[in-house]
Amino acid sequence: MSTPAQRHRDKHRALQAAQQAADTGQAAGELAHSLHLQLLALEQDQQRLKALDRIADKVTLKRELLPKYRPYVEQYLTGEKTHQNPLFATLVVWLFDLGEFEQALDWAEVAIAQGQHTPTRMKRDFPHFVADTVLEWAEQQAAEGQAVEPYFSRVFRHVASDWRLNEKLTAKYFKFAGLLLLRDAMGEPRPSAVTDPEVLEQADALLVKAHEWDPVGAQVKTHRNRIAMRLRALEQD
Template sequence: MALTPAQRHRARVMAEKAQAASPFGIELQGSDYQLMLAKLATDKRTLKTLQSVQLKRQTKAQLLPEYLPWIEGALSKGQGARDDVFTTTMVWAIDAGAYGLALRMAAYVLQHKLPLPDQYQRGAAAVLLDEYADAYLRGQWQPLRPGTDEKGQPALVADETHPAEHLTALAGLTTGQDAPDQARAKLLKATAYALLGKIQTAEDPQLDGLPPEILGDVLALLVQALHLDAQSGVKKDIERIERKQRALANPASPASQAVQAATDQAGTPTATADTAKPKPATAAGRGKPAAKPARRPAAKTGNAAKT
């Protein structure tokens, strides 16, 4: 049910009072917090009745505006008291696609070392890294931000922020936080793929037209991901980018460029008219010498990608 402006203001004031009265390190106190916990329990029961993951995400996006006054109250007056409403809705915000809002909430959670509810079974940093990376790498990235609908009511609306911006911001927030290497590697991979405009590992990224500095940034992210997790699935991408960098540094002949294009497409060098080993020539007639085969151009060498 949509709140009136007066109700939203009262909810914000309630949240600020509850936060201000609860110091760091203890669970949030007061009847207002208990009311929000009761609402959260009701909404969680509603979500449990849904089987579709996509429908659950859409429902969370519809529910989140009702929690915005509480969230803003915590962000403005919170002292770090444990707040299961805040931490749960932070994860809901990620599921719903409100990545910018979730980043603001994540900064507060990480600053005060707030634990997540027991159901998540992981620390906040690990959950954040996994959820953001999975949202992008699974093709579920549909960003939203707090705004208003056509009736002027609070709602989540489309967010035009580039995925790499949100992913990079999360990497900065979680620097120094304890989390599994695999989760951090996955975020690095997702950020690199976002810069390339790529989602699936098997996709061949379109490297033509990308500025050299972007290629360098992407390569650095992928190398870091591989260092943290040898099974991160980025080796082929590293090889493609290193080949592209060598090609940009040493412009080749048209024939060599054809080899490069075939290599990028197939993953291994493909024979061309200039590089294929010629079949033995036969004389057109007795006593007529066969044409000599074309000399095979020397293959260029380069440093192999670190694996």
């Protein structure tokens, strides 16, 4: 067991190494290979984050801290050996918090393939965390008439094929994908604004899948009825 003096020395070395990595963009020397020392530095910074009350302040600090740890994670990712890496897992979460979705998804896909655990404070595994986060973002974007691609479809492909999510979240993805095809310029799902029968049929098929995954909670009946009405109207034109 290490003494208080040794622990203090290790934390000091860890903080020095993290700062050097931030300054140079590279993790170097023996400290570059010491996950223990990296986590000691991270522990100090997590305390700083915990002391902040405002989410905006936490985001600002995470943006400042990210360059300190990115070189360590990049070095780990280019190595041949894989193992549980809490630093890597934490930075994946931070990237989503910062809205850096492209990098976040690149790393999240690796983390999921490696079976990385989410940080200890989180109850969800990485597939559920990523799917929840991207769907919440996509719903807000779509409601404001903003683009959700390529990030929504990238995650939806996983949801539909290889991520074993719970039924409710899976249904939400199929429902959102269906409604996305129906949205007008204002972000409202409106079948009457769609002129292509094929698009309406694709949307309906996705809503059917949503209902199959969650017959009670999906609540797609009204949308499907409106699609059917629109298809009948187009046939009569």
